[in-house]
Amino acid sequence: MPAEHSTPRPRIAVLGYGAMGRYLLPRLAQQLPEAALALVLRGPADAPAGVTLLTGAKALLDWQPGLLVECAGHGAVREHAAPALRAGIDVLLTSVGVLADADLRAQLDDSARAGASRLITVSGAIGGLDALDAARGAGLHSVRYVGRKPPLAWSGTPAAEAFDLAVLREPVVIFSGSAGESARAYPKNANVTAAVALAGMGFEQTQVQLVADPGITRNCHALEVRGAFGEFRIELANAPLPENPKTSWLAALSLEAQIRGYFGTAVS
Numbered sequence: 001m002p003a004e005h006s007t008p009r010p011r012i013a014v015l016g017y018g019a020m021g022r023y024l025l026p027r028l029a030q031q032l033p034e035a036a037l038a039l040v041l042r043g044p045a046d047a048p049a050g051v052t053l054l055t056g057a058k059a060l061l062d063w064q065p066g067l068l069v070e071c072a073g074h075g076a077v078r079e080h081a082a083p084a085l086r087a088g089i090d091v092l093l094t095s096v097g098v099l100a101d102a103d104l105r106a107q108l109d110d111s112a113r114a115g116a117s118r119l120i121t122v123s124g125a126i127g128g129l130d131a132l133d134a135a136r137g138a139g140l141h142s143v144r145y146v147g148r149k150p151p152l153a154w155s156g157t158p159a160a161e162a163f164d165l166a167v168l169r170e171p172v173v174i175f176s177g178s179a180g181e182s183a184r185a186y187p188k189n190a191n192v193t194a195a196v197a198l199a200g201m202g203f204e205q206t207q208v209q210l211v212a213d214p215g216i217t218r219n220c221h222a223l224e225v226r227g228a229f230g231e232f233r234i235e236l237a238n239a240p241l242p243e244n245p246k247t248s249w250l251a252a253l254s255l256e257a258q259i260r261g262y263f264g265t266a267v268s
């Protein structure tokens, strides 16, 4: 009789229980009913039914997930990603902008090598990165990204110090510069610029403009790419998640799709 094969039960820890984490956890429970799920928080809180609550880095490592899904912010990546990778845990990163820090990027690469694990980034709220990555093979001439969001989506950022966002009547350009600068200055709004940089011309050569636009209700992203291959332009107008106007629903959907792909699960 052939030996029976039993697939190990996937163990997924979700880091962050804000707008994205709250969307994601029930979806994972529904789509991967066989998975053991945990939630990494900074302090005590009520975990959703059936989800193990982990407080702090040691509890996370002791639980031994196969995959750590980060949707918590740049600080949380700095705290958890390297130790997790070193412990052999694959890390799926939503806060891609933190990789604008070249030292951290090198540290995470070293940690992944040491732990034989993988650091995976999401495309998040933007699209077209597969085409950008492919086009890079023949040489790129320019990559330009323009991000427009309603004024209050920029609250708590440097734009709120420079402009009275609540009374804007016309669109204003709040930032022009490189993807590296934008990802560092707008850690909760410009992770997509890092994803574009990583797929294309890098953090210094990718041009970024950010706009506060009182005439829109969605988070709009435009990507314009020119190279030896030809050129393309892609535009997205994303509905925000109700709990966080800075964050597009598509970013959470992208995370969910990436997890499905990771486990080879059919779309449902």
Ligand SMILES: NC(=O)C1=CN([C@@H]2O[C@H](COP(=O)(O)OP(=O)(O)OC[C@H]3O[C@@H](n4cnc5c(N)ncnc54)[C@H](O)[C@@H]3O)[C@@H](O)[C@H]2O)C=CC1
Residues within 6 Å of the ligand: 015, 016, 017, 018, 019, 020, 021, 040, 041, 042, 071, 072, 073, 074, 075, 076, 079, 094, 095, 096, 122, 123, 124, 125, 126, 187, 188, 189, 191, 192, 195, 243, 244, 246, 247, 248, 251
């Ligand atoms: N790649 C992309 O397209 C996008 C990426 N993002 C990234 O995703 C992150 C999460 O987005 P949202 O859920 O909308 O933000 P949110 O602010 O609604 O939720 C973040 C949650 O993480 C928690 N948190 C922060 N540090 C933590 C730590 N060290 N340990 C455990 N929990 C911690 C916070 O308390 C909060 O509950 C953003 O900060 C941003 O970096 C957001 C939007 C798009």
Ligand SMILES: O=C([O-])CC(=O)C(=O)O
Residues within 6 Å of the ligand: 124, 125, 187, 188, 189, 190, 191, 192, 193, 219, 238, 246, 247, 248, 249, 251
């Ligand atoms: O969700 C979005 O529209 C983009 C975003 O916040 C980010 O890239 O950090």
